[in-house]
Amino acid sequence: MAGYTHGHHAAVLRSHRTRTAANSAAYLLPELRPGHRLLDVGCGPGTITADLAELLGPTGRAIGIDPSAEVLAQAAALAAERGLEQLSFEVADVYRLPYADASFDVVHAHQVLQHLADPVAALREMRRVTAPGGVIAVRDADYAAMAWHPQLPELDDWLALYRRTARACGGEPDAGRRLLSWAHAAGLTEARPSSSTWTYATEDERAWWSESWAERTLRSNTAATALAEGLATPAELARIAAGWPRWAAHPDAWFAVLHGELLVSVS
Numbered sequence: 001m002a003g004y005t006h007g008h009h010a011a012v013l014r015s016h017r018t019r020t021a022a023n024s025a026a027y028l029l030p031e032l033r034p035g036h037r038l039l040d041v042g043c044g045p046g047t048i049t050a051d052l053a054e055l056l057g058p059t060g061r062a063i064g065i066d067p068s069a070e071v072l073a074q075a076a077a078l079a080a081e082r083g084l085e086q087l088s089f090e091v092a093d094v095y096r097l098p099y100a101d102a103s104f105d106v107v108h109a110h111q112v113l114q115h116l117a118d119p120v121a122a123l124r125e126m127r128r129v130t131a132p133g134g135v136i137a138v139r140d141a142d143y144a145a146m147a148w149h150p151q152l153p154e155l156d157d158w159l160a161l162y163r164r165t166a167r168a169c170g171g172e173p174d175a176g177r178r179l180l181s182w183a184h185a186a187g188l189t190e191a192r193p194s195s196s197t198w199t200y201a202t203e204d205e206r207a208w209w210s211e212s213w214a215e216r217t218l219r220s221n222t223a224a225t226a227l228a229e230g231l232a233t234p235a236e237l238a239r240i241a242a243g244w245p246r247w248a249a250h251p252d253a254w255f256a257v258l259h260g261e262l263l264v265s266v267s
């Protein structure tokens with residue numbers, strides 16, 4: 001792990017916890033069957049993993065892996081709360097998955113490849129543990145394709161700084177558009193690409209999205225890396241963070257996040 005850009009600060013986790021299979025993995029849902037064996041790579045707090053596990057039913061089996069034991073403890077608590085006995089979690093690294101070849105019918109990773117220094121090697125390892133007839137599903141945002149209104153200079157600076165910081169951590173923030181090229185480089189030929197969006201435009205959505213990014217700008221790993229790498233000063237971070245509530249207060253404010261998606265059939 002080259003240094004996960006966001007880290008697991010409370011503001012980051014709050015944002016990840018709003019994710020569901022419906023809002024983050026809709027492209028995968030038609031592929032799922034009761035009884036499937038599913039691996040969720042970089043599952044974080046596990047909200048999507050739990051939804052996917054539920055859809056596999058009691059005869060299914062789902063495992064969420066993440067290098068962070070701390071975030072997995074939260075994921076396990078959520079699974080217990082929801083009574084999902086078919087779901088478990090393990091500390092592991094996508095580059096060295098502790099599973100035999102062809103162990104899973106579905107291998108899923110949501111917003112993970114963008115943070116990796118070698119997404120092609122990760123896809124090869126995900127392919128190794130996927131059984132013939134199975135599917136690999138990946139989805140990543142594309143920061144350069146994010147669109148919003150009104151066009152405040154602070155938000156332009158936020159995007160430029162975020163993209164520089166993610167790259168300083170060894171990741172690729174404009175991952176959505178690159179998923180297909182990474183799959184091809186990994187030798188995966190049966191790929192079905194699609195895209196989808198998240199939109200933040202109601203008053204509540206705008207408030208939540210802007211508070212989350214204001215806090216992350218000041219206090220997450222992103223902030224620490226930006227300062228450590230000399231990409232921003234504390235005053236610049238404060239100015240960018242203050243731009244978010246100004247944007248959200250605008251009655252016409254609108255923000256859309258574009259994601260690339262890929263379903264890869266394994267034969």
Ligand SMILES: C[S@@+](CC[C@H](N)C(=O)[O-])C[C@H]1O[C@@H](n2cnc3c(N)ncnc32)[C@H](O)[C@@H]1O
Pocket residue numbers: 001004006016017019041042043044045046047048065066067068071092093094095109110111112115
């Ligand atoms: C943006 S979060 C996504 C979490 C979850 N998939 C979701 O969408 O809510 C990225 C996750 O990838 C994990 N990660 C980073 N490097 C990894 C690696 N080498 N192997 C597996 N997971 C990794 C991080 O710890 C983090 O939990």
